[in-house]
Amino acid sequence: MSRYLYEKDLVAMKYAILISTRHDRLVREIAGDLGISHQNLRRYMIERFDMILMENLPARYEAGKAETGNDAPLADALGRVLYTRYIPLLERERMNAILGQVREMIENGTPQEEAVSRGKRLIGEELRP
Amino acid sequence: MSILQSFKNLVRSRSIHVAYVDVGSCNGCDIEVLACLAPRYDIEQYGIYVHNNPREADILLVIGAYTPGWEDKLQGLWEKIPDPKVAIAIGNCPISGCVFNRPHSYVNPPVSKHIPIAAQVPGCPPRPTEILQAVLSLAPEVFKDYERRKK
Amino acid sequence: MKKTVDVSIPIGPVHPCFKEPARVKCETRGEYVLSAECELGYMKKGIELIMRGRPWQEVMFLAERICGICSVIHNMVFIEALEKISDIPVPERGSLLRVIVNELDRMQSHILANFSYCYTIEHETLGMYLLDIRESAMDELERITGARVTCAYIVPGGVRFDLRDEDAVHLRASLEIIERDMKRYIGMFEGGPLIALRSKDVGVLTKESAKEAHAVGPTARASGMPETDMRLHHPTYQKLNFKPVFRTEGDNFARIMVRFEEILQSIDLIRRCLDMLKPGPIRGGGIPSAGETVYRGEAPRGELSYYVKTDDAGRIVDISVQTPSIMNIEACTHYMLKGVASLADVPSTFISADPCIACTER
Secondary structure: OOOOOOOOOOHHHHHHHHOOHHHHHHHHHHHHHHOOOHHHHHHHHHHHOOHHHHHOHHHHHHHHHHOOOOOOHHHHHHOHHHHHHHOOOOOHHHHHHHHHHHHHHHHOOOOHHHHHHHHHHHHHHHHOO | OOHHHHHHHHHHHOOEEEEEEEOOOOOHHHHHHHHOOOOOOOHHHHOEEEOOOHHHOOEEEEEOOOOHHHOOOHHHHHHHOOOOOEEEEEOHHHHHOHHHOOOOOOOOOOHHHOOOOOEEEOOOOOOHHHHHHHHHHHHHHHHOOHHHHHO | OOOOOOOEEEEOOOOOOOOOOOEEEEEEEOOEEEEEEEEOOOOOOOHHHHHOOOEHHHHHHHHHOOOOOOHHHHHHHHHHHHHHHHOOOOOHHHHHHHHHHHHHHHHHHHHHHHHHHHHHOOOHHHHHHHHHHHHHHHHHHHHHHOOOOOOOOEEOOEEOOOOOHHHHHHHHHHHHHHHHHHHHHHHHHHHOHHHHHHHOOOOOOOHHHHHHOOOOHHHHHOOOOHHHOHHHHOHHHHHOOOOOOOOOOOOHHHHHHHHHHHHHHHHHHHHHHHHHOOOOOOEOOOOOOOEEEEEEEEEOOEEEEEEEEEOOOOEEEEEEEEOHHHHHHHHHHHHHOOOOOOOOHHHHHHHHOOOOHHHHHO
8 A cells, every 4th residue: 555545636526616607607707807718717727726725716706806995906907916815826926017017008108998908918828828 | 162252252242443434425424423422322332432543443334425536545445444344334325325316416326336335224314323223233243253254 | 826845744534533524735844834725526426416407396405415414504595595586475483483493403513513623622521511412402403393414394485394382392491401501511611721722822813814715604703703694684583683793813712612602692592583483374385486596694604605596497497505614614724724833733723614525515
C-alpha cells in the first residue's frame, strides 16, 4: 500500500459542480462580462479552485455584488474587489496593473465606459490558457 | 474445541469494534448510527465500541448509495480491516439506492457489487434498535470458532 | 490556490472525528496551519438532476433526503416555495405547528452538532449527556410527526397531522426537562477551564471574512452578524416576536455557545407557539401552478435557499438548492483554519462550523 491513496483526478467531480443551474448561470454571467467563452472560464476555475470554493461561488458572487461602493469608482466598475477577493480569479497585483492600464487609457482620451470594457477584456485575456 | 478457541470466542463476544463509512447517503442513517451511542440505547453495554478506525475494526457499517468518489477508496478501506471482518449495509441506500437510484444520478448501488456485504438492515432510516440488533445477531455468527471454520 | 510550502497533511475522508467523509488538506509549517483546502466528491448524488421533470409529490421526498439531520427545514422551504408560486394559504394552526416541528428539529440538530464538538475535543461525558437529552427531542418529533428522521410532515396548504391535546401536554413536560438539563450542561460547558483552553480564541472568524465567504447561521451569528437569520423574514416568526441571538468573538467557543443559546430560544419559541394554538383546520387546499421563485429559510445551519421553477401540472422544471453548509465549510476551511496553532485543533475547528457534507454536495 505505498501508492498515493488520496490523490485522484478530480476534474469530473469539479465539472459536476459547475453544471448545476446556479453555477452555470454564474459562469455564463462572468464569462459574458469578461468576454471569454464559458468553457475557458470553467477550465480556469477547475484548474485553480478547490471544490468547496467552487460550491460556494454563487453565494460569494452575491456577496461581492452587494459589497460594491466601498472601493474607488473606477476599480468598482472594473470589479477589482469582486474578481480578486470574492471570486479569486486574479492576483491583486495583476488586477492593479490592469487598473493602471485603464487609467492610462482614460487619460489618453478614451471614454470611461470603453476603457472599462477594454479593461475587462484584459482580465479575460489573463484567464485564457 | 481447544481451550484457546473457547477463550477467543469468549473474548470476541464482548469486544466488537465498529467502524462506519458513509459512501453517499442523506445523513439520516448516519445520525441513527450515532444515536446508538446515546445512553438510551447504550451500544457499549454489549461490548460494542464505535471508534471509526478501520485498522482495528471488526464490523464495517456501510451507509449510502456508493458515489463515484469511493471507487478507489472503499475497496482499500475494506482491505485495511483485519480478519475476521464483516460488513453490514445500513439503510435502503446500500441495498437498492433508495430514492437516489434514478436516471441522471451519480450513484452506483448496490454496495454488494463492490465489497462483500453479510447483512442488510433496510429502512429509510432504520431505527437505532434495529441497527443494534443487526450487529448483535451477526457478531456471533461471524466470530464464533472463526479459526476452526477457516481450516 | 498556490502551494506555499511542501508539507501538505490530508485529513479524511475517513477520520474518527468526522461523521461524514470530507478531505481537508492542510499546508503546515511545523504544526502551524498556513492554509487549508477542502476537497469533496464523496457524497455527490446529483439530487438536483434527479428532481428535474418530476412531479412535486416526488420532489418533496427527494428534498427531504438532501439532508437527514435537518430534513424538516428542507421539506418546509420547498413546500413554502411551492406555496409562494401558487398562492396557497396556510391556516394559522398549520403554520404554528410547522414552527413547532421546525424548532424541535433545530434543537436536535444543534444538540448533535454540540455533541460532535464535545466528542472531538474528547469531552465524552458532556457529549453523552447531550446525546441523551437529544433523544427526548427526537421522541417529541416522533410523537408529533410519526417518524424520527425524514418525516414529511409539511405538505402544501398545511401539515399532515394535528397535535393532540395529550401530545401538547407531553411536549410541554419534555421541554421542561430539556430546559432544566440543558441549562446545567451549558453551565458545564461555559465554566469548564479545559474546554475554554481548547475552544477560546481557536479558529477565529472575523466579521469581514464572514461577510466575504457569505457565512450564515450560527457560524455568522457567532461573528456578530444577527441580520443573517432568515427567520426574521418569516411571517410566523415575526408574529412570535423573534429576536436572533448573537455573539461577537467568532471563535469555536462562541459558535458552540450560540447553538446552546438557540436551543433555549427554540424551547421558548415552541412554548409561545403552544400558547397561541387555537383549535381550527390544519390543512387548507390548493393546487400548485406554474411559476418560478427563490425562497429562503433558516435551517439549523443557516440560510437555505431554493430556486424552484414549476410548470402547470406541478412538475419541477428546474431546481437549484443552496445549502448553508456550503458557505460555512468554505468560511471554515479558508478563513478559520488559517492560522490555527496546532493540527489537533483542525478537526475541532472544522466540526465547530457544523459541517454537513450531505447537504453540501447534494
